[in-house]
Amino acid sequence: MRDDIRSWNRLPTVGHRHVLEVRTRNDRLPLPPGDETCIPFGNGRSYGDVCLNPGATVLRTRALDHLIAFDRACGRVTCESGMLLADLLELVVPQGWFPAATPGTRFVTLGGCVANDVHGKNHHDTGSFGNHVRSFELLRSDGQRLTCSAEHNADWFAATIGGLGLTGLITQVTFDLLPVSNPFMITQGYRFATLDEFWRLNACAEREWPYTVAWIDCTRHSGRGILFAGQHAPPQPELPPWKDHHRDVPVDLPFSCINSLSLRVFNEVYYRQKLPRGRHLTHYVPYFYPLDAVKNWNRIYGTRGFYQYQCVLPPQVSADGIADMMRQIAGSGMGSFLAVLKTFGSRPASGMLSFPRPGATLALDFPNLGEKTLRLLNRLDSIVASSGGALYPAKDARMSGAMFRRGFPQWEKMLAFIDPRFSSGFWRRVNEPEG
Amino acid sequence: MSNIIIFGATSAIARACTRDWIAAGHNLFLVGRNADKLEIMRTDLLARSTQGQVVEIATADLNDFSTHEPLYAKAAEVLGMPDTVLVAHGSLPDQKACEASVDLTMCEIRTNALSVISLATLAANLFEPRREGTIAVIGSVAGDRGRQSNYVYGAAKGMVDIFLQGLRNRLAKASITVLTIKPGFVDTPMTAHIPTKGALWATPNDIGQGIIHAVNHKRDVVYLPWFWRIIMLIIRFIPEAIFKRLSL
Ligand SMILES: Cc1cc2nc3c(=O)[nH]c(=O)nc-3n(C[C@H](O)[C@H](O)[C@H](O)COP(=O)(O)OP(=O)(O)OC[C@H]3O[C@@H](n4cnc5c(N)ncnc54)[C@H](O)[C@@H]3O)c2cc1C
Numbered sequence: 001m002r003d004d005i006r007s008w009n010r011l012p013t014v015g016h017r018h019v020l021e022v023r024t025r026n027d028r029l030p031l032p033p034g035d036e037t038c039i040p041f042g043n044g045r046s047y048g049d050v051c052l053n054p055g056a057t058v059l060r061t062r063a064l065d066h067l068i069a070f071d072r073a074c075g076r077v078t079c080e081s082g083m084l085l086a087d088l089l090e091l092v093v094p095q096g097w098f099p100a101a102t103p104g105t106r107f108v109t110l111g112g113c114v115a116n117d118v119h120g121k122n123h124h125d126t127g128s129f130g131n132h133v134r135s136f137e138l139l140r141s142d143g144q145r146l147t148c149s150a151e152h153n154a155d156w157f158a159a160t161i162g163g164l165g166l167t168g169l170i171t172q173v174t175f176d177l178l179p180v181s182n183p184f185m186i187t188q189g190y191r192f193a194t195l196d197e198f199w200r201l202n203a204c205a206e207r208e209w210p211y212t213v214a215w216i217d218c219t220r221h222s223g224r225g226i227l228f229a230g231q232h233a234p235p236q237p238e239l240p241p242w243k244d245h246h247r248d249v250p251v252d253l254p255f256s257c258i259n260s261l262s263l264r265v266f267n268e269v270y271y272r273q274k275l276p277r278g279r280h281l282t283h284y285v286p287y288f289y290p291l292d293a294v295k296n297w298n299r300i301y302g303t304r305g306f307y308q309y310q311c312v313l314p315p316q317v318s319a320d321g322i323a324d325m326m327r328q329i330a331g332s333g334m335g336s337f338l339a340v341l342k343t344f345g346s347r348p349a350s351g352m353l354s355f356p357r358p359g360a361t362l363a364l365d366f367p368n369l370g371e372k373t374l375r376l377l378n379r380l381d382s383i384v385a386s387s388g389g390a391l392y393p394a395k396d397a398r399m400s401g402a403m404f405r406r407g408f409p410q411w412e413k414m415l416a417f418i419d420p421r422f423s424s425g426f427w428r429r430v431n432e433p434e435g
Numbered sequence: 436m437s438n439i440i441i442f443g444a445t446s447a448i449a450r451a452c453t454r455d456w457i458a459a460g461h462n463l464f465l466v467g468r469n470a471d472k473l474e475i476m477r478t479d480l481l482a483r484s485t486q487g488q489v490v491e492i493a494t495a496d497l498n499d500f501s502t503h504e505p506l507y508a509k510a511a512e513v514l515g516m517p518d519t520v521l522v523a524h525g526s527l528p529d530q531k532a533c534e535a536s537v538d539l540t541m542c543e544i545r546t547n548a549l550s551v552i553s554l555a556t557l558a559a560n561l562f563e564p565r566r567e568g569t570i571a572v573i574g575s576v577a578g579d580r581g582r583q584s585n586y587v588y589g590a591a592k593g594m595v596d597i598f599l600q601g602l603r604n605r606l607a608k609a610s611i612t613v614l615t616i617k618p619g620f621v622d623t624p625m626t627a628h629i630p631t632k633g634a635l636w637a638t639p640n641d642i643g644q645g646i647i648h649a650v651n652h653k654r655d656v657v658y659l660p661w662f663w664r665i666i667m668l669i670i671r672f673i674p675e676a677i678f679k680r681l682s683l
């Protein structure tokens with residue numbers, strides 16, 4: 001058993017019987033012996049077990065990192081599924097293009113972006129990653145290769161976008177980029193003292209800015225925070241210099257640095273940070289990927305790992321639901337280090353199991369304090385369930401089958417497309433008979 | 436703009452170099468034994484190139500020395516006169532299996548030393564009259580001292596090391612750079628069977644960057660990452676009477 005394959009929050013810790021490398025896109029799928037199942041593993045930036053397959057096999061895809069075509073005139077790119085978004089950015093940004101949707105880290109593979117149908121700060125404007133996918137190739141365990149798009153194999157297309165790696169291996173994907181003038185963003189920060197103020201600010205900001213996201217202070221009931229808005233900068237007479245600086249958390253800490261004191265201090269300092277007056281230029285890297293500046297930042301939570309919790313609540317009940325959740329969290333004393341609040345737009349997602357849908361999404365992280373943490377998350381679950389919301393599988397290591405089926409009503413339709421040799425820890429958990 | 440030939444181009448380390456070289460605007464001639472992998476690389480590099488560069492491929496089993504001269508001729512034909520050669524192919528032998536088989540031992544020496552010497556000799560003869568060029572060869576820290584756990588590989592890399600010292604000495608007068616690259620542990624398909632990779636392990640990208648830097652600065656010998664120079668200094672320093680009892 002190998003215990004070195006982990007997801008980003010280091011939970012759950014599981015052993016894998018086989019770790020197989022997919023060497024080239026034209027090869028047959030490497031399969032484990034017998035009827036053991038496998039699941040693609042991109043770069044393990046999910047927080048949980050969608051990319052893990054305890055007791056069975058993971059297929060590592062990172063060797064599939066080749067570009068296949070890049071049409072610089074229309075911004076359409078075809079690349080292998082193991083390519084990192086970071087590598088893609090280095091290629092396309094200097095040519096005046098940018099991914100239409102990007103998560104908060106650039107160390108994800110494009111296969112991972114499709115399989116979780118990831119969203120970014122511009123969802124209200126541009127939709128999620130799947131909305132920009134034109135086609136991909138799906139390799140099934142029986143050797144079949146399906147070219148999928150909205151026109152061909154449309155049902156496979158819908159099952160695989162947001163399909164959590166269960167329909168087979170995506171070998172290559174073609175998607176459209178957004179034109180940009182330079183690598184810089186124009187950004188503006190707005191401080192707000194209460195959640196009510198956030199909703200008002202956010203409604204205005206969304207009309208004006210393609211990118212919006214808010215950080216909120218979870219150690220307080222009030223829901224104070226800062227809304228960060230941004231847009232790609234128009235052509236500039238002169239661009240400021242920029243250099244990427246890395247820091248590292250070089251070792252595994254035996255304990256978590258995140259406790260109620262450090263949380264309070266951090267949130268206080270963060271809220272009081274000096275916001276530059278008005279609009280200013282920021283390079284896209286610190287704007288989109290602030291956490292990438294600290295390599296291995298997940299280690300600050302110690303070897304026990306941490307839970308991410310991301311939900312979406314429908315628009316009519318967002319305000320009440322989020323306020324309710326904030327009360328629960330502040331009351332528990334287990335506030336989250338990085339609480340992120342944003343609203344999704346109305347563009348329908350392309351996948352059967354896609355997470356983005358109209359409403360407000362709240363993302364939180366909690367150090368793993370065992371039962372105590374799980375109890376809080378269960379309380380949050382009941383708020384999400386009673387509001388008709390859903391949890392994000394990419395950030396989940398614990399949701400129940402009932403919670404999953406509620407949030408993803410198309411799950412039954414999905415069953416027909418699952419490859420018989422594919423399964424994951426997540427999938428088995430949410431399909432376990434309830435006991 | 437350089438014209439670069441890469442032997443063992445599909446190796447993870449060489450591949451990392453090709454990406455930098457294509458971004459820097461150079462023409463590339465890729466030699467490997469797997470046509471499918473080479474074609475995938477060529478498509479990738481052409482899609483990355485922005486200056487209409489040439490990327491050509493050729494398949495050959497480099498253990499067949501008769502392929503070597505025609506490969507240089509072909510490269511000159513499609514690229515123009517080459518000015519940089521990177522020799523990157525290699526294999527990590529199963530030491531225990533080598534101990535049981537003389538044939539296997541000889542075959543590994545052929546892959547990791549003799550074929551390299553053949554290619555370097557031809558490159559030297561190509562560059563010497565023109566009084567310019569760079570011959571970069573991937574050796575290994577394993578070539579610095581023989582150890583029970585992989586001395587067949589170590590012996591081959593050690594032979595290449597000494598051969599290149601002599602070649603460097605010969606070609607210094609002709610201002611030709613001979614670069615010996617000595618990586619430590621690198622996470623590549625060659626070492627994929629080793630499950631846990633600790634702090635000493637580098638990525639092919641790290642090594643690729645180091646190679647590009649060393650080529651650009653016309654260095655003689657580089658350890659990659661740099662700290663291996665110190666580690667190997669200490670390892671070479673241990674008296675043989677003690678070393679022979681260690682299980683390294
Ligand atoms: C700091 C940070 C910030 C984040 N911010 C956001 C955010 O803003 N928005 C958001 O949506 N997500 C966010 N995420 C989550 C992350 O974007 C997703 O989990 C993403 O899918 C991870 O990609 P990966 O390549 O690491 O895939 P993995 O985590 O390795 O795998 C994810 C899923 O994709 C499947 N998969 C991977 N490759 C393939 C393939 N070739 N074929 C088929 N299936 C495949 C896997 O089986 C698995 O189900 C964030 C994560 C981090 C660490």
Ligand SMILES: NC(=O)c1ccc[n+]([C@@H]2O[C@H](COP(=O)([O-])OP(=O)(O)OC[C@H]3O[C@@H](n4cnc5c(N)ncnc54)[C@H](OP(=O)(O)O)[C@@H]3O)[C@@H](O)[C@H]2O)c1
Nearest residue numbers: 445446447448469496497498523524525575620621623625
């Ligand atoms: N990985 C390490 O820890 C490490 C450490 C020190 C030095 N090195 C050296 O670094 C170099 C690159 O290795 P790597 O780590 O990048 O491993 P790799 O990806 O496995 O590359 C080895 C390459 O050599 C090719 N090759 C082997 N025999 C060949 C032959 N007879 N003819 C043609 N090509 C042949 C292989 O071709 P195929 O693609 O067709 O298999 C493969 O591309 C090697 O010289 C290796 O000894 C590696």
